[in-house]
Amino acid sequence: MHELDTATLRKYDSDYLWHPFTQMSEWEGADNPVITHGEGSYLIDSDGNRYLDGVAALWTNVHGHCKKEINEAIKEQVDRLEHSTLLGLTNDRAALLAKRLVDIAPSGLCKVFYSDNGSTAVEIGVKMAFQYQMQQGKPGKTKFIAFDNAYHGDTVGSMSVGGIDIYHATYKPLLFPTIKAPSTYCYRCSLCEARDPKRCGMECLKELERLMEEHAPELAGLVIEPAVQGAGGMIVQPEGYLKKVRELCDRYDVLMVADEVAVGFGRTGAMFACAKAGITPDIMALSKGISAGYLPLAATLTTRKVYDAFWGEYAELKTFFHGHTFTGNPIACAAALANLDLFESERLLENLVPKIAYLKERLQGLLALPHVGDVRHEGMIGGIELVRDRESRDPYPWEERVGVRVCLEARKHGLFLRPLGNVIVVFPPLSISMDELKILMDGIEKSIVAITGE
Numbered sequence: 001m002h003e004l005d006t007a008t009l010r011k012y013d014s015d016y017l018w019h020p021f022t023q024m025s026e027w028e029g030a031d032n033p034v035i036t037h038g039e040g041s042y043l044i045d046s047d048g049n050r051y052l053d054g055v056a057a058l059w060t061n062v063h064g065h066c067k068k069e070i071n072e073a074i075k076e077q078v079d080r081l082e083h084s085t086l087l088g089l090t091n092d093r094a095a096l097l098a099k100r101l102v103d104i105a106p107s108g109l110c111k112v113f114y115s116d117n118g119s120t121a122v123e124i125g126v127k128m129a130f131q132y133q134m135q136q137g138k139p140g141k142t143k144f145i146a147f148d149n150a151y152h153g154d155t156v157g158s159m160s161v162g163g164i165d166i167y168h169a170t171y172k173p174l175l176f177p178t179i180k181a182p183s184t185y186c187y188r189c190s191l192c193e194a195r196d197p198k199r200c201g202m203e204c205l206k207e208l209e210r211l212m213e214e215h216a217p218e219l220a221g222l223v224i225e226p227a228v229q230g231a232g233g234m235i236v237q238p239e240g241y242l243k244k245v246r247e248l249c250d251r252y253d254v255l256m257v258a259d260e261v262a263v264g265f266g267r268t269g270a271m272f273a274c275a276k277a278g279i280t281p282d283i284m285a286l287s288k289g290i291s292a293g294y295l296p297l298a299a300t301l302t303t304r305k306v307y308d309a310f311w312g313e314y315a316e317l318k319t320f321f322h323g324h325t326f327t328g329n330p331i332a333c334a335a336a337l338a339n340l341d342l343f344e345s346e347r348l349l350e351n352l353v354p355k356i357a358y359l360k361e362r363l364q365g366l367l368a369l370p371h372v373g374d375v376r377h378e379g380m381i382g383g384i385e386l387v388r389d390r391e392s393r394d395p396y397p398w399e400e401r402v403g404v405r406v407c408l409e410a411r412k413h414g415l416f417l418r419p420l421g422n423v424i425v426v427f428p429p430l431s432i433s434m435d436e437l438k439i440l441m442d443g444i445e446k447s448i449v450a451i452t453g454e
């Protein structure tokens with residue numbers, strides 16, 4: 001395949017491909033790199049240029065690109081079985097992975113429902129919570145608490161529980177209504193003037209409590225990104241916040257749906273953010289890191305309590321009538337099993353400790369730059385918000401695309417980055433070496449200086 005020259009590949013891309021989240025008028029005809037190879041923390045294009053992958057193939061990659069052990073697990077699986085189905089059959093990989101996921105999940109989560117991507121994993125959680133309440137004899141509990149600035153995916157159901165206007169506003173007439181709770185986005189929060197994430201978090205909790213108390217009889221569930229609102233700009237929740245949310249869900253008989261699609265699989269320094277916070281959600285959605293960034297796979301985990309509400313005679317129609325064609329695909333499950341093996345054999349979480357400390361230090365150092373308004377950090381996640389004026393927190397107009405320009409500048413330093421508006425995202429493969437992390441942060445710093453100093 002790669003014998004085609006770069007110009008031909010770009011032409012085919014421009015002529016036939018429609019890219020996600022992309023204004024194609026800007027894309028077509030631009031000299032976009034055509035990635036043909038991957039190696040460790042690097043992506044390599046058709047001209048042989050190497051880019052340090054600062055966003056881990058859109059927040060999915062764990063052990064680096066083309067990791068030998070995962071490649072081998074996939075090759076071995078392909079020669080045994082490519083796919084069967086979980087509708088009426090099972091397969092060895094899907095069964096083994098379900099057990100392994102339950103072993104590492106926050107205690108109490110004991111059943112695994114597979115799908116193929118993060119949006120469906122959340123949507124399944126929403127449907128499960130809804131049907132759970134019906135089958136508990138609580139037909140009035142049909143609504144969901146969702147958060148401002150939340151992102152749970154792009155299908156209609158997962159958009160409904162999202163809260164990012166630029167992505168979701170157009171589709172509003174299509175979406176089911178939710179009860180919106182405030183994000184802990186201190187920076188933009190109107191609840192208090194504190195601009196102190198800790199205080200802000202507590203004010204947000206008060207408002208959440210008020211909403212839950214008011215709406216309890218009609219609430220089926222609450223959908224939350226634990227620890228960090230990812231696509232919303234890497235907004236980090238204050239310590240203790242999640243525990244309080246769990247308590248409120250218990251108090252008001254509301255199922256807690258935790259979307260760990262972005263933060264699961266080691267990203268926060270712990271295997272799962274909920275476990276790090278000392279809580280077990282009723283439903284947990286996993287995807288991005290699950291197959292180490294190799295193949296589309298997702299899982300929605302739940303507790304015995306929820307599972308049991310679906311138990312009965314067939315004629316009672318308590319079955320969870322949901323399923324995707326590629327559910328439990330054995331090749332994807334084999335990749336996920338190899339991923340989990342590597343967490344152990346490479347002592348991945350232990351090895352993150354110094355990298356997390358270094359990332360934190362470098363992010364804080366960036367506050368010395370005049371146009372860095374805020375830095376956010378959790379585990380191996382960084383967010384750097386660029387502002388026109390730090391004192392007044394006056395943002396750059398979105399039309400100026402400062403984030404995009406910094407990321408394009410970073411290409412000159414051999415980095416691949418993808419921003420969230422004016423927030424520069426740091427989300428490298430967890431396997432990144434200390435030296436590479438230094439190269440990444442040096443390049444980001446230089447690129448910010450170059451663009452914001454203009």
Ligand SMILES: *Cc1c(COP(=O)(O)O)cnc(C)c1O
Pocket residue numbers: 116117118119120122151152153154225230231259260261262263287288
């Ligand atoms: C990426 C993401 C999703 C959506 O996952 P897809 O695989 O893109 O559908 C859902 N929730 C969170 C928190 C995410 O970061």
